[in-house]
Amino acid sequence: MDNRPVRRKRSGAVRHLLLAAAFLACSSQLLVVDANSWWSLALTPIQRPEMYIIGAQPLCSQLSGLSQGQRKLCQLYQDHMIYIGDGAKTGIKECQYQFRQRRWNCSTVDNTSVFGRVMQIGSRETAFTYAISAAGVVNAISRACREGELSTCGCSRAARPRDLPRDWLWGGCGDNVHYGYRFAREFVDAREREKNYPRGSAEHARTLMNLQNNEAGRQAAYNLANVACKCHGVSGSCSLKTCWLQLADFRSVGEFLKEKYDSAAAMRIGRKGKLELVDKRFNTPTPDDLVYIDTSPDYCLRNETTGSLGTLGRLCNKTSEGMDGCELMCCGRGYDQFKTYKHERCHCKFHWCCYVKCKRCTTLVDQFVCK
Numbered sequence: 001m002d003n004r005p006v007r008r009k010r011s012g013a014v015r016h017l018l019l020a021a022a023f024l025a026c027s028s029q030l031l032v033v034d035a036n037s038w039w040s041l042a043l044t045p046i047q048r049p050e051m052y053i054i055g056a057q058p059l060c061s062q063l064s065g066l067s068q069g070q071r072k073l074c075q076l077y078q079d080h081m082i083y084i085g086d087g088a089k090t091g092i093k094e095c096q097y098q099f100r101q102r103r104w105n106c107s108t109v110d111n112t113s114v115f116g117r118v119m120q121i122g123s124r125e126t127a128f129t130y131a132i133s134a135a136g137v138v139n140a141i142s143r144a145c146r147e148g149e150l151s152t153c154g155c156s157r158a159a160r161p162r163d164l165p166r167d168w169l170w171g172g173c174g175d176n177v178h179y180g181y182r183f184a185r186e187f188v189d190a191r192e193r194e195k196n197y198p199r200g201s202a203e204h205a206r207t208l209m210n211l212q213n214n215e216a217g218r219q220a221a222y223n224l225a226n227v228a229c230k231c232h233g234v235s236g237s238c239s240l241k242t243c244w245l246q247l248a249d250f251r252s253v254g255e256f257l258k259e260k261y262d263s264a265a266a267m268r269i270g271r272k273g274k275l276e277l278v279d280k281r282f283n284t285p286t287p288d289d290l291v292y293i294d295t296s297p298d299y300c301l302r303n304e305t306t307g308s309l310g311t312l313g314r315l316c317n318k319t320s321e322g323m324d325g326c327e328l329m330c331c332g333r334g335y336d337q338f339k340t341y342k343h344e345r346c347h348c349k350f351h352w353c354c355y356v357k358c359k360r361c362t363t364l365v366d367q368f369v370c371k
């Protein structure tokens with residue numbers, strides 16, 4: 001435990017300075033575009049709450065991008081903030097992995113709006129981004145509970161699965177996905193719930209879209225969590241097994257949501273102020289499906305209005321016919337060819353006993369870059 005003494009005494013002048021700084025931090029946020037900017041927690045290093053001076057509440061006023069409700073939650077659950085930041089970071093990283101070979105590659109643009117203006121468009125890509133970051137928060141909070149990092153939760157108390165063999169023990173310390181799910185719902189959705197747009201307006205449609213995709217992301221993380229077990233017993237005999245609830249590897253959450261992205265449903269706002277399918281022949285989306293309301297912008301060319309970065313300068317694969325192929329990636333503009341050196345481990349030999357020794361090989365490879 002960290003038992004460093006907390007400095008409580010501050011001179012009046014310093015306190016005024018702190019208040020002024022907090023005020024400035026607040027007013028500068030008015031400039032931030034209304035992107036879902038709690039994502040910026042992924043980019044700001046968040047210090048542990050015990051490092052802060054008690055009483056001045058600087059943590060929550062220093063964090064940019066929180067909505068009013070999120071700021072309140074921050075004050076109540078200061079120790080959670082670092083994990084929300086981690087969760088957003090995990091989500092963004094996974095998004096970039098899943099879309100590494102696509103025209104839109106989930107790149108972040110700056111500190112405050114994180115993904116930039118493209119998120120103002122209620123596209124399929126935006127839907128995925130909301131879902132994966134909400135899933136990231138469920139993941140990070142559930143794990144933090146298990147690791148005893150949070151004051152308001154601990155190990156999972158999920159009931160023993162009915163199909164678990166009778167002689168296996170249940171109750172190792174599991175990831176608390178129940179808590180993670182609920183906290184992520186409070187925190188991530190707060191921003192949407194405090195908006196009060198007229199029913200049936202375009203902004204209302206977007207709010208409904210965000211809520212649906214946030215939920216789909218949380219459900220993915222929650223539902224993919226599964227039972228993990230460990231063997232005990234003399235010399236690995238596995239005569240005894242202990243089992244607990246464990247989060248899925250985040251890669252599989254990413255893959256699951258990528259499939260949801262591929263099958264996302266196009267929606268529009270209906271007369272009753274609810275989202276409805278554009279094409280009634282498709283199945284009505286369930287709460288774990290992704291939905292979108294706008295067609296995607298053109299990701300081929302850089303466009304300041306839509307926030308598209310364009311594919312100029314992107315690496316492509318000359319022989320692939322998929323999205324990573326030069327034809328599709330470069331949108332028919334053609335590509336430049338470069339030669340670069342690639343360094344690899346090679347000629348690896350196993351030495352008795354027990355190590356592997358490799359050589360370093362350098363090969364000249366062709367690389368293709370979109371014009």
Ligand SMILES: *[C@@H]1O[C@H](CO)[C@@H](O)[C@H](O)[C@H]1NC(C)=O
Nearest residue numbers: 042043044045109110111112
């Ligand atoms: C945020 O932006 C500032 C100035 O634009 C830059 O100096 C800083 O490195 C950025 N921080 C991160 C974490 O990207």
Ligand SMILES: *[C@@H]1O[C@H](CO)[C@@H](O)[C@H](O)[C@H]1NC(C)=O
Nearest residue numbers: 297298301302303304305306
């Ligand atoms: C940018 O996108 C907007 C909206 O799709 C479009 O109207 C405009 O012509 C585009 N601008 C350029 C320079 O391509």
Ligand SMILES: *[C@@H]1O[C@H](CO)[C@@H](O)[C@H](O)[C@H]1NC(C)=O
Nearest residue numbers: 105107309310311312313314
């Ligand atoms: C993603 O695309 C942007 C814009 O084309 C590019 O600057 C960036 O390097 C790309 N990122 C990766 C990881 O390929």
Ligand SMILES: *[C@@H]1O[C@H](CO)[C@@H](O)[C@H](O)[C@H]1NC(C)=O
Nearest residue numbers: 316317318319320321322324
């Ligand atoms: C390019 O695409 C081909 C066909 O899909 C694949 O076999 C190859 O490994 C790819 N090359 C690179 C460098 O990714």
